Amino acid sequence: MLNKTLSRRELGLGAAVLALAACTKAGTTAQAAEGSTKGAMEKKMSENIDWANLTDSQWKARLTDQEYKVLRHEATDRPFTYALLENKETGIYDCAGCELPLFESETKFDSRTGWPSFWQNIDGSLGTKEDRKLFSLRTEMHCSRCKGHIGHIFNDGPAPTGKRFCANGSALHFRKA
Ligand SMILES: [Zn+2]
Missing domain, CATH: 2.170.150.20 (Peptide methionine sulfoxide reductase.)
Structure with missing residues (x-):
């Protein structure tokens, strides 16, 4: 859990988008799926993997x-x-x-x-x-x-x-x- 928290914080520009996604939970609202947020959304999904x-x-x-x-x-x-x-x-x-x-x-x-x-x-x-x-x-x-x-x-x-x-x-x- 600590890793997830840290990496979200580290996303910098993507943080606001992730915060939005986290709040809505629904994930792909039209707003969140827009343009440059794509990479951030993919990262959010990738965080479900147990990387270590x-x-x-x-x-x-x-x-x-x-x-x-x-x-x-x-x-x-x-x-x-x-x-x-x-x-x-x-x-x-x-x-x-x-x-x-x-x-x-x-x-x-x-x-x-x-x-x-x-x-x-x-x-x-x-x-x-x-x-x-x-x-x-x-x-x-x-x-x-x-x-x-x-x-x-x-x-x-x-x-x-x-x-x-x-x-x-x-x-x-x-x-x-
Ligand atoms: Zn790595």
């Missing part, structure tokens, strides 16, 4: 091969392969596994690493753990809802946070504002 407890084969069926390898088995995209690496459009980068909003386009920056990078995540969207692979200690980041692997966090990012959230493009779905 999907099986490996269920994930495999839901995701593309590369999404599955990255999100579920911590593979890393080859650098400079993400189609939206240079994307400067305003919008939200959602988790490719469960569509939880992870990053806002305003926090994206060019790290010249070949991976989409952000200096801040949306509050509460990520969990972290220590990653000692590759003979060094790194901070792994994953989606707080479906636990899908997103990338790593480094301390060489720009102001104001000094953090670099180095993400795999395969773990992200961009949603234009």
Whole structure:
């Protein structure tokens, strides 16, 4: 229940729509189904899935091969392969596994690493753990809802946070504002 509450709050612009939908209960009033609310409505429906407890084969069926390898088995995209690496459009980068909003386009920056990078995540969207692979200690980041692997966090990012959230493009779905 906590996750549901958090993720609704994190939807930002969609919050009002969700509030409306929650109040009416009927779901698809003409008003709520209008235009840009479609994505929000789909998200609301997707929240009924018990994301943290999907099986490996269920994930495999839901995701593309590369999404599955990255999100579920911590593979890393080859650098400079993400189609939206240079994307400067305003919008939200959602988790490719469960569509939880992870990053806002305003926090994206060019790290010249070949991976989409952000200096801040949306509050509460990520969990972290220590990653000692590759003979060094790194901070792994994953989606707080479906636990899908997103990338790593480094301390060489720009102001104001000094953090670099180095993400795999395969773990992200961009949603234009
Ligand atoms: Zn997720």
